[in-house]
Amino acid sequence: MDLFLLLPILAPLAAAALAAILGWRRLTAVMTVVAAFSVLVSSAALGFNPGPGTRFAIGSLLRADALTVTMLIVIGTVGTLATWAGVGYIDAELAHRHTDQKGANLYGVLVPIFLAMMALAVLANNIGVMWVAIEATTVATAFLVGHRRTRAALEATWKYVVICSVGIALAFLGTVLIYFASLHAGATSGDALNIDVLLAHAGDLDPAVTRLAAGLLLLGYGAKAGLVPFHTWLADAHSQAPAPVSALMSGVLLSVAFSVLLRVKSVVDLAVGIEFMRTGLIVIGLLTLLIAASLLVVQTDFKRMLAYSSMENMGLVAVAAAAGTKLAIAALLLHVLAHGIGKTLVFLGSGQIQAAHDSTRISDVTGVLARSPMIGVTFLVGLAVLLGLPPFAMFASELSISRALADAGLGWALGAALLFVVVAFAALVRNGSRMLLGPADPGSPAITVPRPVAGALVTGVVLSLLLGLTIGPLLEIFQTAGTVLGGAR
Amino acid sequence: VTQATYNGVLNLAAGAFLLAAVLIVWRREVRAIVKLLAWQGLALAAIPLTEGIYQDDAALVIVGVVVLLLRAVVLPLLLARAVGTEAHERRESTPLVNTTTSLLITAALTVLAYAVTRPIIALDPSPATRAVPAAFAVILIAVFVMVSRRHAVSQAVGFMMLDNGIAATAFLITSGVPLIVELGASLDVLFAVLVLGLLTGHMRATFGGTDLDQLRELRG
Numbered sequence: 172m173d174l175f176l177l178l179p180i181l182a183p184l185a186a187a188a189l190a191a192i193l194g195w196r197r198l199t200a201v202m203t204v205v206a207a208f209s210v211l212v213s214s215a216a217l218g219f220n221p222g223p224g225t226r227f228a229i230g231s232l233l234r235a236d237a238l239t240v241t242m243l244i245v246i247g248t249v250g251t252l253a254t255w256a257g258v259g260y261i262d263a264e265l266a267h268r269h270t271d272q273k274g275a276n277l278y279g280v281l282v283p284i285f286l287a288m289m290a291l292a293v294l295a296n297n298i299g300v301m302w303v304a305i306e307a308t309t310v311a312t313a314f315l316v317g318h319r320r321t322r323a324a325l326e327a328t329w330k331y332v333v334i335c336s337v338g339i340a341l342a343f344l345g346t347v348l349i350y351f352a353s354l355h356a357g358a359t360s361g362d363a364l365n366i367d368v369l370l371a372h373a374g375d376l377d378p379a380v381t382r383l384a385a386g387l388l389l390l391g392y393g394a395k396a397g398l399v400p401f402h403t404w405l406a407d408a409h410s411q412a413p414a415p416v417s418a419l420m421s422g423v424l425l426s427v428a429f430s431v432l433l434r435v436k437s438v439v440d441l442a443v444g445i446e447f448m449r450t451g452l453i454v455i456g457l458l459t460l461l462i463a464a465s466l467l468v469v470q471t472d473f474k475r476m477l478a479y480s481s482m483e484n485m486g487l488v489a490v491a492a493a494a495g496t497k498l499a500i501a502a503l504l505l506h507v508l509a510h511g512i513g514k515t516l517v518f519l520g521s522g523q524i525q526a527a528h529d530s531t532r533i534s535d536v537t538g539v540l541a542r543s544p545m546i547g548v549t550f551l552v553g554l555a556v557l558l559g560l561p562p563f564a565m566f567a568s569e570l571s572i573s574r575a576l577a578d579a580g581l582g583w584a585l586g587a588a589l590l591f592v593v594v595a596f597a598a599l600v601r602n603g604s605r606m607l608l609g610p611a612d613p614g615s616p617a618i619t620v621p622r623p624v625a626g627a628l629v630t631g632v633v634l635s636l637l638l639g640l641t642i643g644p645l646l647e648i649f650q651t652a653g654t655v656l657g658g659a660r
Numbered sequence: 661v662t663q664a665t666y667n668g669v670l671n672l673a674a675g676a677f678l679l680a681a682v683l684i685v686w687r688r689e690v691r692a693i694v695k696l697l698a699w700q701g702l703a704l705a706a707i708p709l710t711e712g713i714y715q716d717d718a719a720l721v722i723v724g725v726v727v728l729l730l731r732a733v734v735l736p737l738l739l740a741r742a743v744g745t746e747a748h749e750r751r752e753s754t755p756l757v758n759t760t761t762s763l764l765i766t767a768a769l770t771v772l773a774y775a776v777t778r779p780i781i782a783l784d785p786s787p788a789t790r791a792v793p794a795a796f797a798v799i800l801i802a803v804f805v806m807v808s809r810r811h812a813v814s815q816a817v818g819f820m821m822l823d824n825g826i827a828a829t830a831f832l833i834t835s836g837v838p839l840i841v842e843l844g845a846s847l848d849v850l851f852a853v854l855v856l857g858l859l860t861g862h863m864r865a866t867f868g869g870t871d872l873d874q875l876r877e878l879r880g
Contacts, residue, residue, distance in 0.1 A: 299841030306848040313855045317862075325866055326875040329859055333815060336852050337806060340822050343845065344799065347830045348780070350837055355783055361838060379779030407878045 175213040176228035176235050179243055179290035182206040183283040190279035195272065200258040203283050207254045210290055211247025214240050218648050224655075227296065231365060234296035237651035241504045242293040242430045244645070248634065249422040249511040250286050252627045256519045257282065257415040259621025263526060264413070269319055277314060278413070285311040285419065289427045299364045301431050302339070302346050305395055308424060309335045315416045316408045327407035338394020338401040345387030349438075352376040352384065366434060373441030382447055385439040388432065389451045395428035397485045399458040406466070409478035410531060414522020417474065421481040421518060422511035429488060429507075433500070436492065437656045449493045453584050456489030460591035467598040474521055474531045476602055477514065480557055483595045484510050490588050491572040494579040497653035502571030504649045509556060509564035509638055516553030516631045519624055520546045524606075527618040533602050538611030543618035547607055549628040554603045556635050558596055563639040666714045667787045673706035674791035677828055678770070681798045681821060685762050685805060688752040690813050694739050697817050700798075701731030704824050707831045711788065715835070723836055727827065730846055735820060735853050742860040743813050744870060757808045766801050773797035780833060788832045795832055799825035812863060812870035816856045823849050 186206035190199040217226065218240040225236045235243075261278055264270045270278075285308055292304035309332060317328035346364065353363040356375035362368045369376075394401030409417045436448045463483035470476040484506070491503040521531070523546050528535050540547030559565040569592070576585040620628075638645075680700035684693050705728035712720030743750060757765070773796035781789055802825055806818035830837050837845070860870055867874045 297838070297841065299837055300844060303841065303844030303848055306845075306852070310848060310851040310855060313859075317859070320862070320866075322866055323877045325859065325862055326878055329812070329863070329872070329875060330878075332852065332855055332859065333806070333819065336819055337803070337822060340819075340826060344826045344829060346841075347826065347834065347837060350830075351780070351833045352783070354834055360834075364838060364841065377779070377783045380783055383776070383779060410878070 173228040175216040176233045176294055178213045179210040180287050182209040183287035187280050187283040195275035195279040199279050204254045206283055207250035207286055210243055210250055214243030214247050231296050233294045236655050237648050239293050240648055241652050245508050245511050246289050246423050249515050252515045252631050253415040253418045256624045256627035259623035260415050263621055281311050281315050292427050293430055296366055297364045299346055302343055305428055306339050316412045318413050324411045327411035331404045331408040334401055334404040335394055338391050341387045342391025345384040348380055348384035352380045369438045373438050376442040378443045381442045388435050392428050392432040393455055397425045397482045398455050398489055405482055406475045406478040410474035414518050418515040418518040422514040425485050426507040433656055445495055452489045452493035456486045457587055459486030460588055464591040464594040467595050471533055472531045473533050477517055490584055494575045494581055495657050496575050496579055497657045499575035500653035500657045501649035502568045504652055505564055506568035512631055512635050513553045513556030516549050519628055520550035523618055523620055527616045536606045538609050540607045542611045545620045545625055546618050549632055551607055552632045563635055661714050669710045670791060673703050674794040676703040678794040678797055681801045682766055685766050690743050690750050693817050694736050698732050698736035700824055704731055704828050711835055738853055738857050739816055742857040752811050752814055769800040770797040773800055792829055792832045795825050795828035810872045812860045812872055
């Protein structure tokens, strides 16, 4: 099984090396799609092969359990869709002279490195290596955010790098403190940061030091997951990045960072009880929901609107994680996967709308459904997914999260969260219908859809429908992950 | 090396480390700030070097040498190159917080660091751990520098100071993190500073300066 733990990291790195040698061309672009797809294949091989619950590779450097499999599914699925669309997106950017061959080459190298680092973050056994991988995603995506080299793109890049680096530095301090506590709990220096060792020694970790570490880890990884108080980079970066990269950041990166937090939480809960992380996650989650919902209401830019919708969803996921039961974890993982695919649909669509209008103002765009049925219908489906409408999967996940919160005695948090979700719902419906419905202005530019983008969009719609109609074998994986992280409760 | 010399050198290094942070808050000249950062890197490297020699740990000495090269030489040089040549670029323009208030805040943050680190010292009251408040103080001061300075290079210096503070904490309480994490983290920091340096160059080309107050297009 070693192969399938290594493949999700090595395949994208190989694609990056190829792109570095040959530059951006059809072959390297397609190889990146193949690499992303191989992440999905690996997750399937790891998830559906009978065997022990947790697998290790290269000594105990890499580790895969049900949460790893889930996150690899998210990375593989969204990664495949986004890189597939990227083939057409970059060719169009080249044709419109928004970027040059050098920019395209850089894109070709950085996107697969980004994918490899996210795979490493979920496969690493050592929480220090997880940190290295998460910080590496910041470095890899910095020049993707600033791809267009405009003033706004430069501003977004600077804020992104500075805010995320500071946030993630706090997480490193937290990791150092965990290492300190782990050494004093009797772990040996070589493996004191390994998740399996930490879980085994969790009962002996010094509670006061662990609390200090947990607070720092929550703030630090929260920064990368788009949670308060280091959330301010998110809307800027998501709105300036090329559409496929926005999809990857919003649909995958946020949840990968959050999955690291879930891992840390499982250790901290054993060391200091569940109340500490629960309180922190509820406060941060609800504040995130509040800010996201408020900014959604006044939003005039459609890419920023999508970014704040991601923040809203991460806030909800944080509140669900606070409940921490098996049901809550399983539901939030389904939520993350469904959100990833739905967000990809709307971000890819918004990229084509932006290319046609050369603007991201909501008021500039009307009648998309009439002008381009392809973009209009897929955008509509993506919005329906994100709004949690049946038959799509976020309907089920939001219901399950609600039940889990009520079961955990967090009814008041559920009430507050639902209020914010309803506000966000109304804002998305209002802005979405303004863009999609109604007659087109006679002077509106034509929305073109390159064939790879169309392919990715149609596949995304099919996947969203499938996931909504039948969760199938995924249910067992999600529930196992829930047991791993939340105990049998 | 006797226990007394070891304690003395360690405390001296920790003291110099904190002093460099305070001086960075005090100075407004960007080049002077970068130079102080190099001195801080030297004080930081002294910690693993002292510990390595005292404990006869060759690996730790090598880590100390790498830290010395990276944080006292390479990274400050990279930042020095990002400082512009024009007069208005070499000095922090009207600061958000004036120097006197900044120094008072720095003192308050140092006291706060002693309070925050009490559980760490309680768990392991060794001489090295007793110096950890100095490292935490640098972390807090670095965050303050990052929010109060409006020059791109000053913010990058703040980021590196934050990183120095975390590295010092790691060396003081655990003699450093496992090698693979240390290597990965150093590489990340190197790349992050490279990225910030490149961005500063782009910014100068696009905005004609590196004053971050010009970054105000993206709102809401």
